[in-house]
Amino acid sequence: xxxxxxxxxxxxxxxxxxxxxxxxxxxxxxxxxxxxxxxxxxxxxxxxxxxxxxxxxxxxxxxxxxxxxxxxxxxxxxxxxxxxxxxxxxxxxxxxxxxxxxxxxxxxxxxxxxxxxxxxxxxxxxxxxxxxxxxxxxxxxxxxxxxxxxxxxxxxxxxxxxxxxxxxxxxxxxxxxxxxxxxxxxxxxxxxxxxxxxxxxxxxxxxxxxxxxxxxxxxxxxxxxxxxxxxxxxxxxxxxxxxxxxxxxxxxxxxxxxxxxxxxxxxx
Amino acid sequence: xxxxxxxxxxxxxxxxxxxxxxxxxxxxxxxxxxxxxxxxxxxxxxxxxxxxxxxxxxxxxxxxxxxxxxxxxxxxxxxxxxxxxxxxxxxxxxxxxxxxxxxxxxxxxxxxxxxxxxxxxxxxxxxxxxxxxxxxxxxxxxxxxxxxxxxxxxxxxxxxxxxxxxxxxxxxxxxxxxxxxxxxxxxxxxxxxxxxxxxxxxxxxxxxxxxxxxxxxxxxxxxxxxxxxxxxxxxxxxxxxxxxxxxxxxxxxxxxxxxxxxxx
Numbered sequence: 001x002x003x004x005x006x007x008x009x010x011x012x013x014x015x016x017x018x019x020x021x022x023x024x025x026x027x028x029x030x031x032x033x034x035x036x037x038x039x040x041x042x043x044x045x046x047x048x049x050x051x052x053x054x055x056x057x058x059x060x061x062x063x064x065x066x067x068x069x070x071x072x073x074x075x076x077x078x079x080x081x082x083x084x085x086x087x088x089x090x091x092x093x094x095x096x097x098x099x100x101x102x103x104x105x106x107x108x109x110x111x112x113x114x115x116x117x118x119x120x121x122x123x124x125x126x127x128x129x130x131x132x133x134x135x136x137x138x139x140x141x142x143x144x145x146x147x148x149x150x151x152x153x154x155x156x157x158x159x160x161x162x163x164x165x166x167x168x169x170x171x172x173x174x175x176x177x178x179x180x181x182x183x184x185x186x187x188x189x190x191x192x193x194x195x196x197x198x199x200x201x202x203x204x205x206x207x208x209x210x211x212x213x214x215x216x217x218x219x220x221x222x223x224x225x226x227x228x229x230x231x232x233x234x235x236x237x238x239x240x241x242x243x244x245x246x247x248x249x250x251x252x253x254x255x256x257x258x259x260x261x262x263x264x265x266x267x268x
Numbered sequence: 269x270x271x272x273x274x275x276x277x278x279x280x281x282x283x284x285x286x287x288x289x290x291x292x293x294x295x296x297x298x299x300x301x302x303x304x305x306x307x308x309x310x311x312x313x314x315x316x317x318x319x320x321x322x323x324x325x326x327x328x329x330x331x332x333x334x335x336x337x338x339x340x341x342x343x344x345x346x347x348x349x350x351x352x353x354x355x356x357x358x359x360x361x362x363x364x365x366x367x368x369x370x371x372x373x374x375x376x377x378x379x380x381x382x383x384x385x386x387x388x389x390x391x392x393x394x395x396x397x398x399x400x401x402x403x404x405x406x407x408x409x410x411x412x413x414x415x416x417x418x419x420x421x422x423x424x425x426x427x428x429x430x431x432x433x434x435x436x437x438x439x440x441x442x443x444x445x446x447x448x449x450x451x452x453x454x455x456x457x458x459x460x461x462x463x464x465x466x467x468x469x470x471x472x473x474x475x476x477x478x479x480x481x482x483x484x485x486x487x488x489x490x491x492x493x494x495x496x497x498x499x500x501x502x503x504x505x506x507x508x509x510x511x512x513x514x515x516x517x518x519x520x521x522x523x524x525x526x527x528x529x530x531x532x
Contacts, residue, residue, distance in 0.1 A: 028443035035450045043459045050320070050464045051313045179294050187301055194305070198312040 007103070011111040019116040026117065033121025040193055041066055041129070055198045056227050060136040064225070066193050067129035068217035072156035074123020080161045081118070082109035086168035087177055096265050105260065106253075109168075139224045148223060151242050156216040158245030160185075163211065165252040172259045184211060192217060197229035208237075212248075215241045274370055278378030285382040292386065299340055299391055306332045306459070307399065323463045327490060330402045331461040333395040334489060335482035339458055340387040341380050342421050342481070344428035346445045348372050350435035358527065369429075369520070376425060405491025412498060416485040419505035423480045424452070426509050430516035436523030457483035477508040 020026045041063065048059040057065070077084070086109065089095045098108045139145065167181045174180075188206065192213035196204050207214045215237070222230045223238045230238075285292075307329060314325050349372070352358040361368055395401055404410040431448050435441045453459050455478035462470065462483050473479050484501045487493050493501060 025440060025443070032443035032446035032450075036446050039450050039453050039459070042454050046454075046460050046465060046469070047309075047313070049466055054309065055312045179290055182294060183297070187298060190301060190305055194309060198308050200308070 004107075008111050012114065015112070015114045016116055019114075029117040030120040030124070033117050034125050037070060037122055037125050040190075041125075044193075055195050055229060057195050057225075060133045061221070061225055061227070062194075063129045063133035064137050065195065065217055065221045067126050067133060068153070068156060068220055069126075069189075069192055069213075070122045070129065071126030072153055072160060072216055074119050074121075074126050075153070076157045076160045076164075077118045077122065078114045078116075079110055079157075080164045081115040082111070082113045083161075083164040083168040084115070085113065087171045090171050093265060095263075106256065137225060145224070149220075152220040152223075155241035155243075155245035156220070158249045159212060159216055159241070162245070162248035162252040165249070165256055169252070169256045169259050172263050188213060195227070195229055197232060208233075212244055215244045270366070273366055274374035277371055277374040278381070281375040281378030282382045285379055295340070296387055296390055299336055299387070300394060303332055303336050303391075303395070306336075321463065323461070326400045326402050328461055329399050330490060331457060331483075331486050333392070333399060333401045334486050335456065335458040337388050337391050337395070338417055338420065338482055338485065340391060341383045342424045343379065343383060344376050344425050345379065346428050346432060346448075348375070349432040350439075350441050350445075353435050353439065353527075362524070372429070373425075380421065402490060404489050409488055409491050412502075413485050413489040416488050416498075416502055416505065419502060419509065420481045420485050422509040423477050423505055423512070426512040426516060427452070427477065430512050430519070433516050433519035433523055436519070436526050452478060452481065455479070456481045457486065477512065480505045480508050 044054070044062055044066075045059060048054065048062065052058065054062065082089070086095075089098075089109070098105055098112075101108060134141075163185055167177055167184065170177050170180065188211040191199060191203060191207060196207050196214050196218050199207070204214075207218075219233075219237045220241055310325065310328050314320070314328075318324065349358070352361055404413060427448065431441065431444055434444060438444070455473060455476060457479065462473065462479055465473065480501070484505060487501070488498055
């Protein structure tokens with residue numbers, strides 16, 4: 001255990017050093033990610049200056065909803081960058097090297113790389129939005145609420161990590177999964193910044209049961225905000241985020257364990 | 269005869285694009301999804317209301333169809349020069365007996381024609397049959413819309429040209445390109461119709477080229493401008509093209525003297 005922790009520390013140090021090799025560039029890149037991700041929020045900010053509320057949600061409530069999405073992604077990418085880029089690892093053959101080392105494969109993939117620009121860009125945006133909105137949406141930060149918040153964020157991280165693990169596993173069967181990931185993860189994520197109640201039933205079903213972004217931010221935000229549109233969904237969904245996260249991660253992990261036996265190197 | 273060579277480059281890019289059918293379908297899907305999200309947001313915002321500040325839901329729809337549609341055509345390759353500086357191939361490219369800038373334009377035009385036929389037109393057809401977008405205000409508006417769109421493309425292309433020139437000094441300009449994209453996305457009307465921008469923001473926008481890219485063609489299409497205003501706004505587009513190109517060209521001339529090639 002101590003040995004594993006030591007290894008994690010060493011990995012974190014080397015990846016941080018590699019990513020921050022060029023400091024000015026690193027700063028600019030983090031800023032660029034931050035701004036790129038903030039685009040949708042800037043747009044909704046201007047829009048709500050004119051329209052006041054979207055389906056009953058005011059600007060601060062919207063910022064709070066967005067903040068959960070970015071915060072969970074920022075934390076997730078520290079751990080799961082290796083899975084995001086797993087397709088490349090398989091194609092260029094460096095996965096074969098991992099197999100020769102005396103450590104778990106998934107352990108190496110998870111800790112051997114971390115996209116710090118994305119982590120700072122997304123995570124920084126999540127924290128900024130939280131600071132801007134948390135005091136203005138009438139949340140009482142009691143012990144129970146803080147616990148709910150932390151557990152829910154962890155659940156949201158696991159949900160997205162499970163999706164990355166699932167898509168990475170598909171690389172063992174298919175050599176190219178970029179477009180699939182684009183559609184399954186990124187395109188669906190575009191819907192996630194907004195209250196899902198504004199979309200039609202089909203999209204809502206996708207967001208709750210297929211690619212459950214609703215549990216990453218919409219239902220957790222409802223725990224705190226209790227907006228009227230929650231009436232359309234079972235009350236219990238508000239508490240399910242950690243359960244969904246753990247269940248999805250276990251399933252994705254089992255799929256990984258099962259599939260890894262069929263791994264064939266892509267050659268030299 | 270020399271034009272023939274540029275035409276060959278344009279054609280080569282056009283044909284090269286045709287090879288990636290799956291990526292292509294994904295691109296269309298992504299645009300349609302983006303439109304759909306904005307559409308649903310504005311449907312929720314409008315609720316039962318008919319119009320906001322004289323702007324109806326169908327005008328908003330038209331703005332999104334046209335600007336997102338045009339943005340599928342307007343995709344200048346921001347890495348044309350930076351990519352060649354990065355891998356050093358710029359040094360041999362500059363020795364060729366044809367203008368590098370000319371080639372840059374030729375390849376972008378080739379790609380844009382491909383996008384016009386296989387992205388814009390499908391997206392537009394989908395939109396005509398599934399959304400309540402408005403018809404052009406008149407035949408004259410349709411013609412001027414096309415003219416103004418071409419000028420809008422020119423504005424976006426020269427912005428890209430200018431940003432690319434900084435690669436002579438900065439080498440890796442991914443961050444700058446990304447920030448440029450953010451500015452274009454927010455300020456051009458592609459993600460929020462500029463009618464709804466706060467008054468102070470509209471004041472600021474007058475001093476930037478962004479509204480000239482998509483919003484001017486949209487206004488012309490909807491017949492919101494008088495003949496005189498149309499003329500002025502098209503002239504503004506031309507002025508921006510000239511100004512940005514000239515600044516870019518100064519950097520281009522200085523950059524070539526400064527050029528550092530990594531390795532070789």
